[in-house]
Amino acid sequence: MQISARHSDNTTIFDVSGDIDLANSPEVRKALLREVREKRTPRVVMNLSKVRYIDSSGVASLVEGLKASRDLKLRFILFGLSPSAREVLQLSRLLKIFEVYDNEDQALSS
Amino acid sequence: MRQLDTRDVTPASDGLLLKLELHSDPQLLCVVRGALERLTEVFGFSPPDRRSVTRAVDEALTNIMRHGYNGRTDQPIEVYCKRVRPRPSERHDGLEILLCDQGPAVDPSKLRGRRLDEIKPGGLGLHFIRQSMDTVEYARAGGINQFRLVKYLQPWT
Numbered sequence: 001m002q003i004s005a006r007h008s009d010n011t012t013i014f015d016v017s018g019d020i021d022l023a024n025s026p027e028v029r030k031a032l033l034r035e036v037r038e039k040r041t042p043r044v045v046m047n048l049s050k051v052r053y054i055d056s057s058g059v060a061s062l063v064e065g066l067k068a069s070r071d072l073k074l075r076f077i078l079f080g081l082s083p084s085a086r087e088v089l090q091l092s093r094l095l096k097i098f099e100v101y102d103n104e105d106q107a108l109s110s
Numbered sequence: 111m112r113q114l115d116t117r118d119v120t121p122a123s124d125g126l127l128l129k130l131e132l133h134s135d136p137q138l139l140c141v142v143r144g145a146l147e148r149l150t151e152v153f154g155f156s157p158p159d160r161r162s163v164t165r166a167v168d169e170a171l172t173n174i175m176r177h178g179y180n181g182r183t184d185q186p187i188e189v190y191c192k193r194v195r196p197r198p199s200e201r202h203d204g205l206e207i208l209l210c211d212q213g214p215a216v217d218p219s220k221l222r223g224r225r226l227d228e229i230k231p232g233g234l235g236l237h238f239i240r241q242s243m244d245t246v247e248y249a250r251a252g253g254i255n256q257f258r259l260v261k262y263l264q265p266w267t
Contacts, residue, residue: 019143022172023136053143055168056234084161091241092234 003031010042011108017050020058028058032065042074045107049080059088066098075099079107125192125206127153134175134211135183142189143168146207149191153205156266162242163205163261169235170209170257178213178255187211194260202263204244209257215250 001018012035020028035041044065048054062078069076079101081089089095101107128149132138146167150160171187179185190208197204221236240246245260 019140021136021139021143021168022175023139053168055139055165055172056238057172059234083158084165087158087161088165088238091238 001027003028005031005035011045012039012041012043013045013047013104015047015050019053020051020061021053021055022057025055025057025061029061029064032061033068036065036068036072036074036076040072040074043077044069044074045077045079045104047080047104048078048082048085049103051080051085052082054085054088056088056092059092059094062098063094077101077107077110079103125194126190127193127205128189128191130189130191132187132189133183134179134185134187136172136175139168139171142171146191150205153193154263155205155261156264159261159264159266163207163259166239166242166259166261167207167209169238170207170259173235174209174211174213174255174257178211178216180213185212197262200262202265204260204262206245207259209259211255212253213255216248216255218248221248 001016001020001024003014003016006013006015014031014035016028032044035044046062066076077099080103081100086095089098099110101110128145130142130145132142143164146164147160150163155163167189171189174187175181188210190210192206192208194204194206196202239259242261243259244262245258247258249256249258
């Protein structure tokens, strides 16, 4: 799994590639929470278009990012969900809780 | 891709198709996922069911690593994949996955999973497992935890 960040205006886009599972979800969690709680970035966007698989620990990291954002009245957005990622968010009844878009253009123009 | 007849996959006399022995290192989860993805494809599952089985096994292994072995990365885990006969009311074979570990006995009350009406991280693994598989059973014998998962084939095109 690789994660990198792009910054512009009041937005940080995390580009994630590979699988998010127990081996690396702590790294995702750490990056998200640092961006939200320490940097207070107004809009944090997760590009998941190259994430083929995400497990429950990865979902938990996203939930923590979401909750931290809501606590600070910041925005937390996902885009590019694979079928597997979409399924796990549906299974956990979280798909409607997150702000989700199909692609980066839609996410940034929202 | 055509749906393969599971009889094309020749099991051992006890139905065993694949056995994996691994250490409780999360870095190996992707390796097991890869094996299960291919096994379920060869077995004849539809793409959604392949994802379901792979997800369930991955989550079960994650639980063993995190809770059974408390994060230690050097403990043994065995995964047995077997073809099983159809349920009485069904026509199609199933794929049984038996996960074995030597961690402490599991409290069965902790195997129920949590309610999903609260938005919080954690506690989703068991829910994913139960949603994905037709049979989910736990037993302990001879100091070994045995987590048994079964998914039955469904016709698809």
